[in-house]
Amino acid sequence: MPRPAPRPESLAERPLPLFAADEASAVAAIPPGTLPSYLRDHRRRLRSRFLEGGAAAMPDYELLELILFGAIPRADVKPLARALMDRFGGLAGVITAPPGQLLQIEGVGETVLTALKLAEAVALRLTRARVLNRPVISSWEALLDYCHTAMAHREVEQARILYLDRKNCLIADEETGQGTVDHVPLYPREVLKRALELQASALILVHNHPSGDPTPSAQDIALTEKIRQGAEALSLTLHDHLVIGKEREFSFRAEGLL
Structure with a gap:
């Protein structure tokens, strides 16, 4: 008889119109090929400030306006930018928001x-x-930036494994699954099996907490220890387990849990 699958552990071509329907309503009142002078001036000022001073010279909502300029070329995008910022809590939240939720916003x-x-x-x-094929340990801040960009604003838990070679260079970054708002399935045996397939020498576990608080649960701690023991038996090194919150991360290594 086939062996039952292991139960997962868990960590607590038609051309499109220029505008979609909602976007078309936003520009319907403006005649084709025209743009009021105050909007032209506003857009020119924002572009000039960005080109001269970079992103540091602009608040997030204005950077969002710049992104929207190309998508909606004949309308005032400021109200939409404000609505998106209010709904998703900031530029990062807007950019990483699920498509279904974005489409619920008028415009x-x-x-x-x-x-x-x-x-x-x-x-x-x-x-x-910035981290691929480079020594991860000496590029730690770049690694944290990547993990935050990829995971900090997700609305469900996601787990990924970073596999490293003998020089601690990243050779594979693999998402192992997505779960619910407070847990994600993870199979320790599959994680270690994949490390052997890749001929990895070390690994880093990463998962996010959609609540924003990266403090690990008792289940997180127990699962990490199980994977550490399994890795050690296979002569693999578990460098760290990072829990990514919205504003900060929790490192098992830095906190003495590894």
Whole structure:
């Protein structure tokens, strides 16, 4: 008879129109090819400030406006930017918000959604590039930036494993699953099996807490110890387990739990 699967542990081509329906309503009152002078001036000022001073010269809602300019070229995007910031709590929350929730905001259609998700993808690619194939231990801040970008604003728990080679360079970053608001399934045996397949020498566990508080649960601690023991038996090193909150992270290594 086949062996039952192990129970998971858990850690507590038609062309599109230029505008989607909601976005079209936002520009319907403005004749094609025209833009009021005050909007032209506003957009010009924001672009100039960004090009001259960079992102540091601008608050988050103005950076969001710049993203929206390309998606909605003939309307005042400030109200939409404000509505998005209010709903999702900040620029990072807007960019990483689930598509279904973004589409619930009046004025957000496929064009705006694409612009926001593109910004998220670019940010993730950039932060990941700073750690891929580089010694993780000496690039720790870059690794934390990547983990926060990828996971801090998720609304459900997500677990990922970072596999390292003998020089502690990142050779694989794999998401093992997504769960609910307070737990995610994780199979220790599968994590260690994958490490052997990749010929990894070490690994780092990472998961997020959608509540924002990265304090690990008793279940988190017990599961980490189980994986540590299994890794040790296979001559693998568990460098750390990072729990990512919205504003900060919890490191098992730094807190003496590894």
